[in-house]
Structures are given as C-alpha cells and as structure tokens.
Amino acid sequence: xxxxxxxxxxxxxxxxxxxxxxxxxxxxxxxxxxxxxxxxxxxxxxxxxxxxxxxxxxxxxxxxxxxxxxxxxxxxxxxxxxxxxxxxxxxxxxxxxxxxxxxxxxxxxxxxxxxxxxxxxxxxxxxxxxxxxxxxxxxxxxxxxxxxxxxxxxxxxxxxxxxxxxxxxxxxxxxxxxxxxxxxxxxxxxxxxxxxxxxxxxxxxxxxxxx
Amino acid sequence: xxxxxxxxxxxxxxxxxxxxxxxxxxxxxxxxxxxxxxxxxxxxxxxxxxxxxxxxxxxxxxxxxxxxxxxxxxxxxxxxxxxxxxxxxxxxxxxxxxxxxxxxxxxxxxxxxxxxxxxxxxxxxxxxxxxxxxxxxxxxxxxxxxxxxxxxxxxxxxxxxxxxxxxxxxxxxxxxxxxxxxxxxxxxxxxxxxxxxxxxxxxxxxxxxxxxxxxxxxxxxxxxxxxxxxxxxxxxxxxxxxxxxxxxxxxxxxxxxxxxxxxxxxxxxxxxxx
Numbered sequence: 167x168x169x170x171x172x173x174x175x176x177x178x179x180x181x182x183x184x185x186x187x188x189x190x191x192x193x194x195x196x197x198x199x200x201x202x203x204x205x206x207x208x209x210x211x212x213x214x215x216x217x218x219x220x221x222x223x224x225x226x227x228x229x230x231x232x233x234x235x236x237x238x239x240x241x242x243x244x245x246x247x248x249x250x251x252x253x254x255x256x257x258x259x260x261x262x263x264x265x266x267x268x269x270x271x272x273x274x275x276x277x278x279x280x281x282x283x284x285x286x287x288x289x290x291x292x293x294x295x296x297x298x299x300x301x302x303x304x305x306x307x308x309x310x311x312x313x314x315x316x317x318x319x320x321x322x323x324x325x326x327x328x329x330x331x332x333x334x335x336x337x338x339x340x341x342x343x344x345x346x347x348x349x350x351x352x353x354x355x356x357x358x359x360x361x362x363x364x365x366x367x368x369x370x371x372x373x374x375x376x377x
Numbered sequence: 378x379x380x381x382x383x384x385x386x387x388x389x390x391x392x393x394x395x396x397x398x399x400x401x402x403x404x405x406x407x408x409x410x411x412x413x414x415x416x417x418x419x420x421x422x423x424x425x426x427x428x429x430x431x432x433x434x435x436x437x438x439x440x441x442x443x444x445x446x447x448x449x450x451x452x453x454x455x456x457x458x459x460x461x462x463x464x465x466x467x468x469x470x471x472x473x474x475x476x477x478x479x480x481x482x483x484x485x486x487x488x489x490x491x492x493x494x495x496x497x498x499x500x501x502x503x504x505x506x507x508x509x510x511x512x513x514x515x516x517x518x519x520x521x522x523x524x525x526x527x528x529x530x531x532x533x534x535x536x537x538x539x540x541x542x543x544x545x546x547x548x549x550x551x552x553x554x555x556x557x558x559x560x561x562x563x564x565x566x567x568x569x570x571x572x573x574x575x576x577x578x579x580x581x582x583x584x585x586x587x588x589x590x591x592x593x594x595x596x597x598x599x600x601x602x603x604x605x606x607x608x609x610x611x612x613x614x615x616x617x618x619x620x621x622x623x624x625x626x627x628x629x630x631x632x633x634x635x636x637x638x639x640x641x642x643x644x645x646x647x648x649x650x651x
Contacts, residue, residue, distance in 0.1 A: 233572065238570045250554070269472060280473075
C-alpha cells in the first residue's frame with residue numbers, strides 16, 4: 167500500500183519513476199504491455215509527446231492517422247495512438263482529463279517569432295527539447311512530426327478558428343498509456359510562457375512506468 | 378515468344394511506334410496549356426501534367442512560380458508534401474500552419490508554413506473551399522481493410538506509399554514523408570471534435586492556385602481521402618499546370634494580411650538575403 171496519490175490505481179511493479187523538471191526533455195523506452203503514467207503535478211502543464219517504434223524508428227506516431235481512424239480530433243480514454251503505418255503503438259487506457267490535444271504541434275523558436283514576435287526567438291522551446299532528446303539516438307529534424315500535447319486544450323470553433331486556450335487539467339491529474347509495441351517515448355515538458363498552455367508557469371511532471 | 382518481336386530491331390520499332398500516344402493522364406512536354414491565365418506567356422509555362430486516379434507526381438518549383446491544380450472529375454484529392462528544395466529537412470508543418478494562422482480551414486489568402494517559420498506556398502485562388510489539414514493520407518493497412526488491397530502495384534494504391542515514392546525520387550525516404558494537407562477533399566470539425574468528411578463528389582473543374590514562396594520540392598498524391606465513406610475506391614484525374622512568376626513583393630496583400638503572415642514572409646525574405 168502507498169499513500170502516494172500519484173500511484174493510485176496502478177497495478178504491477180514500478181519499473182521507472184522520474185520527476186521531469188520544468189522545461190526539460192525526457193526520453194525512455196517502454197516495452198509492450200508496460201503502462202506509462204504521466205502526472206500533471208501542478209496542473210495545466212502541457213506535455214509534448216512523440217513516440218517511435220523501437221524496432222524501426224522510421225515508424226512513428228501519426229497524429230493524422232490517429233484522428234482519422236477515431237473520427238475525432240481529441241484524444242480521450244480509449245484512443246489508440248496509431249503509427250504512420252497504421253499500427254497501434256499505445257492506447258490511452260485511462261485519463262483523468264476529459265481530452266488532450268494532437269493538432270497544436272510543438273512550440274519552436276521559429277514559430278514563436280510568427281506567433282508572438284522576434285523578442286521570443288531566444289526562449290527555450292519544445293522542438294529544441296525534441297531535437298536534443300532524439301539526437302542522442304541518431305534521429306534528427308526529419309524525424310519531427312505532429313505530436314500530442316497531453317493536458318493541453320485546443321478547441322476548434324465552427325468557423326475554423328482554433329487556438330491554445332486555458333487548460334482543463336488540474337494538479338495531480340494523470341493520463342495512462344499502455345504500450346502496444348516496444349516504443350521509444352520522447353517528451354518535451356513544455357517551456358512555453360507566451361500562451362496559456364502551461365498557465366504561464368512551466369512546472370514539473372512525473373513519469374511512472376509499471377511493468 | 379512473339380515471333381514478330383523476336384529480334385532487337387523489331388522490338389525497337391515496336392517501342393518507337395508507341396511514341397506520340399495521347400492518354401488522359403500524362404505529362405505534356407514541352408508544356409502547353411491554352412487555358413493558362415491571360416497574363417502568362419506560353420514561354421513561361423513550367424509544367425503541364427495530368428495525374429491518373431491513384432497517381433502521384435513530384436516537381437521542383439522555383440520561388441515565385443505559380444501552380445494551378447484542377448480536380449478534373451470531381452473526385453481528385455491532392456495530398457501534398459512540401460520541402461525546401463535546397464535543404465529538405467525543412468518541410469511543411471501542418472500543426473504550425475493551422476496554429477500560427479489561428480484557423481483550421483485552408484482557403485485563399487492562407488499560407489502553408491514550414492517548420493522553420495517560413496512560407497512554402499501561398500494560396501492565391503481557391504475555387505474549391507473543401508480542404509483538410511487533419512486526416513492525412515491512407516496507408517497500405519487502411520486501404521487493405523477498406524478496399525481489399527492497397528499496394529502500389531495493385532488497383533487501389535494508398536496515399537502514403539505514393540508520397541513515399543515521390544519523395545524517393547529526390548533521395549528522400551520514409552522518414553521524410555510528413556503530415557500532409559489534402560486539397561479538394563475536406564473535413565469539418567464539430568463542437569465535440571468529431572470529424573465530418575466533406576468529400577463530394579464535387580462538380581468537375583474546381584481549381585486551386587498556389588504560389589511558391591521558396592524554392593520547393595512538392596510531392597502530390599491523388600488517392601481517395603482516407604475518410605471517404607463510399608465502399609468503392611473513387612478517384613478522378615488531377616491536372617497540374619505551373620508557370621514562372623516573380624517573387625512576392627513587399628506590398629503583396631497576402632504578405633500583409635495578418636501580423637503572423639507578415640513575419641512569416643519576413644523570415645522567408647531573410648532566408649534569401651544572401
């Protein structure tokens with residue numbers, strides 16, 4: 167038994183448990199059948215997320231295949247994360263948050279100049295985190311694709327207007343993902359401070375893997 | 378063995394006799410397009426090709442070139458991958474395209490943005506109004522499920538494998554095929570996030586005109602939209618015509634339409650400041 171609320175509902179042995187600092191990258195292998203829990207420790211912290219097939223990292227998460235197959239833009243409990251080859255990579259088996267985003271992409275130094283102005287060029291950004299983590303395994307810029315933003319809220323209005331708005335997450339809320347194949351998970355704990363995705367205050371997240 | 382073609386000279390004559398055959402889906406060299414805009418000289422035509430149903434094509438276009446795509450039969454779907462021709466690690470970023478422009482639906486006046494905060498294409502004219510930034514392309518697994526086959530060598534080729542072949546013609550690989558935009562086949566997003574396909578079939582002849590804002594490699598696949606609800610595989614020819622044009626000027630209305638667009642053009646102009 168434990169009094170650690172972040173472990174509530176998890177079964178199996180804890181294979182990994184790590185606090186990812188605010189603004190930092192994270193990379194870890196998750197083997198088929200393992201469950202990755204992401205804990206939004208302080209609330210409304212966007213967790214930018216990519217995953218690659220461990221056996222062939224040219225096969226990777228495809229936001230477009232995923233939303234097309236489920237006929238809905240939002241990722242919810244039951245959503246299956248599909249690869250660019252149409253195969254199941256991970257399944258969201260539980261989410262304390264109603265839905266997550268996969269259309270908003272990752273912030274970058276370059277797109278920040280478009281969205282906010284040139285004064286933001288020097289700020290840290292998710293693409294730099296993704297690159298730093300991926301480069302440790304030989305992947306580079308051409309391996310960047312549309313990602314998931316756990317705990318981030320991007321509604322689309324009737325006229326097509328969309329944007330990153332105030333989050334619907336809260337301190338301690340979690341999302342659980344079961345690996346359907348051996349995968350490499352690459353995360354950027356989003357450092358963005360120019361929009362509401364992190365409540366203008368990037369914070370740590372906790373990554374727990376159970377076997 | 379066919380005795381008439383039993384020697385190389387006979388085979389050569391047989392092959393040469395096929396030259397000049399006209400079919401619907403083929404390139405025209407040198408390009409001829411009598412329906413080009415009046416302001417475009419015949420000598421400025423760059424490309425004239427009709428893609429087959431399920432076909433693909435690829436082209437390098439210079440900054441300023443304009444590309445007109447026409448849905449000839451009402452069931453074309455132009456799935457685009459776009460690269461910076463001189464450094465193809467820079468490519469279309471669909472997420473940035475919708476996020477930076479605060480809009481999910483492509484139309485005239487909007488931009489296709491790269492992952493480096495620059496403009497790859499501007500949409501000059503849109504006679505369709507039904508496009509899709511969300512659903513990507515079919516793949517061999519989805520076509521196998523839906524049509525019983527999805528391979529390049531079969532009757533129902535899938536969009537992803539077409540884009541891979543097109544990218545490969547430029548030395549690119551599976552890693553380089555990225556999230557795409559679909560022109561002519563659209564989606565609408567409902568309040569709960571549900572995706573409604575808007576795939577026609579439409580009236581023939583709808584056209585979209587794009588302007589290259591960088592030297593680009595574009596790959597276009599013409600396969601049925603992945604959410605086409607019809608049980609049968611429906612695809613009609615897609616015509617591509619391109620002509621030379623000047624690089625976008627500082628007073629261009631699209632360049633100056635929004636602060637985000639202006640900065641995207643500033644970034645593009647900065648790239649070519651050399």
